[in-house]
Amino acid sequence: MHRPVVLFEIGCKDRGKTSEFYSKMFDWEIDNAGPAARITSSSGQQPDLPGHIVALGHEPHNYVTVYVDVDDVAATLEKAAALGGKTIVPPITIPTGQFAWMADPEGTVIGLFKPNNR
Numbered sequence: 001m002h003r004p005v006v007l008f009e010i011g012c013k014d015r016g017k018t019s020e021f022y023s024k025m026f027d028w029e030i031d032n033a034g035p036a037a038r039i040t041s042s043s044g045q046q047p048d049l050p051g052h053i054v055a056l057g058h059e060p061h062n063y064v065t066v067y068v069d070v071d072d073v074a075a076t077l078e079k080a081a082a083l084g085g086k087t088i089v090p091p092i093t094i095p096t097g098q099f100a101w102m103a104d105p106e107g108t109v110i111g112l113f114k115p116n117n118r
Contacts, residue, residue, distance in 0.1 A: 006113060007067040008051040010039075015055040022053065034095075065101070067111035073100045076112050080104075 012018035019030040019037045029040045030053065039051035055061075070076040073091040077100055081087070084105035091100045097115040104110075 003068045005066045006069045010053045011063040013061045067113040070112045
């Protein structure tokens with residue numbers, strides 16, 4: 001089964017300043033959603049890929065990553081390790097599901113996400 005990209009994330013040091021920049025830059029609607037700022041737009045064309053802006057409070061501060069939908073976060077991390085990748089952030093449960101970060105064999109980091117509705 002093909003796995004879609006379901007979310008993107010922009011990391012920063014100052015969530016308010018970064019949110020203001022992207023709001024003005026791309027006409028995105030950005031609102032606070034707990035520890036993150038939710039990005040939406042109302043293009044009316046096609047469904048937008050959901051995104052958010054987050055300030056972790058620690059390294060890495062500045063990054064952009066995508067999250068791929070998976071059925072089992074831990075099993076996907078094991079598969080990545082078997083293929084030469086590694087776990088960067090182990091599975092973490094959040095109100096909307098579970099996520100983790102992995103790196104491919106060259107070190108590129110992407111996120112894994114399993115929503116609560118499955």
